[in-house]
Amino acid sequence: MTFRNLAIIFALVCFSMITCSCARKPALPTLPVQGAPGEKVFRQAEIKFLSQEYPEAVQLFQDYINIYPDSPLVPSALMRIGAIYLVQNRYTEARIAYQKLIETAPESRFIPDARLGILTTYYHEDAYEELLNQAGEMDDHSLPKGI
Numbered sequence: 001m002t003f004r005n006l007a008i009i010f011a012l013v014c015f016s017m018i019t020c021s022c023a024r025k026p027a028l029p030t031l032p033v034q035g036a037p038g039e040k041v042f043r044q045a046e047i048k049f050l051s052q053e054y055p056e057a058v059q060l061f062q063d064y065i066n067i068y069p070d071s072p073l074v075p076s077a078l079m080r081i082g083a084i085y086l087v088q089n090r091y092t093e094a095r096i097a098y099q100k101l102i103e104t105a106p107e108s109r110f111i112p113d114a115r116l117g118i119l120t121t122y123y124h125e126d127a128y129e130e131l132l133n134q135a136g137e138m139d140d141h142s143l144p145k146g147i
Helices: 003-022 039-050 054-067 074-087 091-104 111-124 128-136
Strands: none
Touching: 039 054, 039 074, 054 074, 074 091, 074 111, 091 111, 111 128
8 A cells, every 4th residue: 555545544534533523413515406306305305404303304315216216316315315324323324325326326426425425434333444445445536625
């Protein structure tokens, strides 16, 4: 492993520690949903998310994904679900949501954040070997902006 890869891993771990230990509420920007299919359902899910009514938000986001699987907002819904499970310490479920986003929307702008979310779950589970393996596969294009 090169010094560059170790520096990236260190930065990811530091970022994860800061973002996950300081705030319990997922810090994701609100999303424009104007004109999207199922706009009303997605907005209801967003309201629940922002109100930290997480079980209701997850259910609404999952309903949205099931009803509108081809909507451009599905990656956003999966990102929200992953973030909710992450703050609830439900790391396996968070990882599943992030992985589904990566598999179903490989061109999404959320891919770097989903990858970081996966690394964060391994960090909190003390699965450092898996964390290092996954982080070692990342490159500059895999990182969220600002790292």
